[in-house]
Amino acid sequence: MNYIPNTDADRQAMLAKIGVADVDALFRDIPEEFRHPQYQLPPALSEMEALRELDALSARNDDVTRRPIFLGAGAYYHFIPSVVPALLRSEFATAYTPYQPEISQGTLQAHFEFQSMIVALTGMEAAIVSHYDGATAAAEAVTMALKATSEGHSRIVVSPTLHPQYRAVIRTYLEGLPLTVVGDDVAPGDLDALAGLVDETTACVVVANPDFLGRLYSPTEMQALADRVHQGRGLFVVSVDPISLGLFQPPGAYGADVVTGEGQPLGNPLSFGGPYLGLFATRMQYVRKSAGRIVGETTDSEGQRGYVLTLNTREQHIRREKASSNICSNQALNATAAAIYLACMGKQGLRKVAELCYHKAHYAATQLGKLPGYAVKAEGAFFKEFVLRCPRPVAEINQRLLQEYDIVGGYDLGQDYPALAGHMLVCVTEMNTRAEIDRLVNALQAIAEKG
């Protein structure tokens, strides 16, 4: 099956109009010795055969809807209302970038509303449609800070408890640029030590709240760090879990200049790591330095309200090497899904999701903290993730949890933080029932006892 409608008769008529004898003649600009390569590919499949193969591949994975999962670490299993996938209609899915606004108002208005809801959630003044994910959104915030601060601001302070993969992506994006990136050696959770790294050349400080270890910093602590950053005329970048903002103060309330984050928890499935969406919101004064598509309101020639892509002069298709970034395609459909999710959850629903996560995670921490051999290492407040010290290597515990108890365990922190070898990052969301949490507690107890 190749979805091609042309018949032989069509082809003959078309070739006659073009004035060539056969289709091969159309490819004569390709050097002869390279033309007509052989493909070593498996034989083509019919639709039912393809589905059979794909279904078999799908079935070889341990689907998290069929077993409890306590794994987060940047990708989260949250409830997705049925209306979200139902409304991701082909009219949203099979359109391209809304370059012709008169026939793209669906995408444009949905994204204008998305921007508005992200602004509401973060306490910022403007939001772009999306970056690729939470990691590249953080990297683009750093790039923007370098452009938005004056010359000589070349120091980047990154919290050691920003997601390790985000820190890796920031390093990749900045490779080869004349910059200093510091922060890796600071003790996790020590905002004062981070503030101590800020100087008059600092372009930005990037901090996660809640951080990768689950810790939630108070608005007062965050404001103090923001003040220090602003003293040096740098930008304060805060990476968030958007679900936490259903309950907790938005970064706009404690001095953030840019809010980034992974938008996946908003109505997008786990999908083995992607496609997700990078949230990016900032203050109006920085919008023109930001990267990525933005929708603005305007009117048509009859005075009717409508929406268009705007501030295009920041973008590569207009500005080429002077653009704020090379980004073109983003994660538009994921942003549409996030908008539908937020419209569904609304004022009351999002707060309730956040409360359920909070209470269930704290119940789990209390129960796990009572287990002999285990200890909860939560300094200060936390939201839905916390650190659990374990009596055996985390990889071994996770393997046994999966094989013997059919539970997906938490994240092995020793992979990224050598000092946290033997520590598990446990994630609990509204999807985990009390029975599941109790099952985890019993399983971990049994694993510790059996040795």
Place this chain on the structure above:
Amino acid sequence: MLEQLLSELSHPGRSAASLPETDVPATPLPHGFLRDDLPLPELSELEVVRHYTHLSHLNFTVDIGFYPLGSCTMKYNPKVDDVAASLPGFVNLHPLQPAESTQGAMALMLNLQRLLSEIGGFAATSLLPAAGAQGELTGILMMRKYLYDRGETQRNLVLVPDSAHGTNPATTAMSGLKVMQIPSDLRGNVDLEALRTLVAEHGSRLIGLMLTNPNTLGLFDEHLREVLALVHDAGGLVYGDGANLNALLGKVKPGEMGFDVMHFNLHKTFATPHGGGGPGAGTVSASAALADYLPGPIVGEADGTLQWVMPAHSIGRMKSFYGNFSVLVHAYTYIRMLGADGLRAVSENAVLNANYLQARVKEILPVPYGDRLCMHEFVAQGNIPGAPGVHTLDIAKRIIDFGMHPPTIYFPLIVPEALMIEPTETEDKETLDYFADTLAKIAEEARTNPDLLHTAPHNAPLHRLDEVKAARSPKLCDTGCTPTTHAPERKEDGRRAA
């Protein structure tokens, strides 16, 4: 107004959220942390459903009609690919689960890495990059690291033809390197003489060349071997921008011709839905020499099980986790269904359709390189003989009235009043004829009643939108969503503090 905004539809007290009561004892919320107000809309479920259904009706899409948007390859997106990507073992899989519990997804990725390497004629592929532009950045970072590892740290220049997508120079600038533009010759190729001069002068400082081939004029470079040899002889590398791969399937393997690194846009060539501007996937393939520089992790095989592997000299991570996985599932399903013959037929018919349409359009509009055969797309000019006041924008907006999406306009920049037309292989001859007949009709209108074009579209949900106003005084957010700053605290029980 076509459809009210969410904030205008909102009524305090309504909700579309169906959530359980908590089944665990409540823990006091931390004092001093809580937000006072959450200004999100409040709608019933039916209101949400109607709102987004109404909005969806305001979009023009591939499923509705002809979408000849040049360089975007708006072909049909097979529904079976959506079904495959929605299978529960793919959708509900956490990226950090133990590898033993994700072997099926990893097998799909390993297979896709191999299929794409084979199709491109490359040694290895990374599925990580999220979009074409990210693939470009990946490629440039790989090329630089490869050269610097060989001690050639004086190299800091990247050559980009003047016909290139804006992403090419933007990528170069983003990586801190310097862009040098190469002009095109009269037949739309890279100007060989200009390239020779640049290479002679700057050869030892070259990282290499970024080349889209076929280029954005829809032309296969007639001196491709010489172009590649000039760059390679100077010690530089050649990056292939795969945006136009839909012309080459089964016809040539770019890796065999000498491209060192190349990205593929799976959302173009391999038919994954564009989603209103994403998500895409910009997978990157590399020659044997550069394979160890690919970003990771990628899937490898050891002792019969699949594992995550970081290539030996990897540039590192380009994004979190492993790539836009569900886009990869779409593309994999597509490639498996087409097979070698199907893929060849894709390019043969894409190129046939484009040449047929070019033959018809050049009877109506100037086609600056119309004396050449095109590949999968071609560029016309919106200068209608006898209608001097009519511009490309007017023609594009009038095309909307006939139930079609306009071509890409005002790009490439080297063709004034450009209309870049890419019909794709999934369109039939009747559709191409309707487009050409419509264009002829519009040209006639331009001569007899140009106002009809200046005021177009007439049959769209809205009339022409004021983009200047939008940019001059940007309104980027619904005023119903006012930012919450320094809000009064709530007490732990949720009541407002006195």
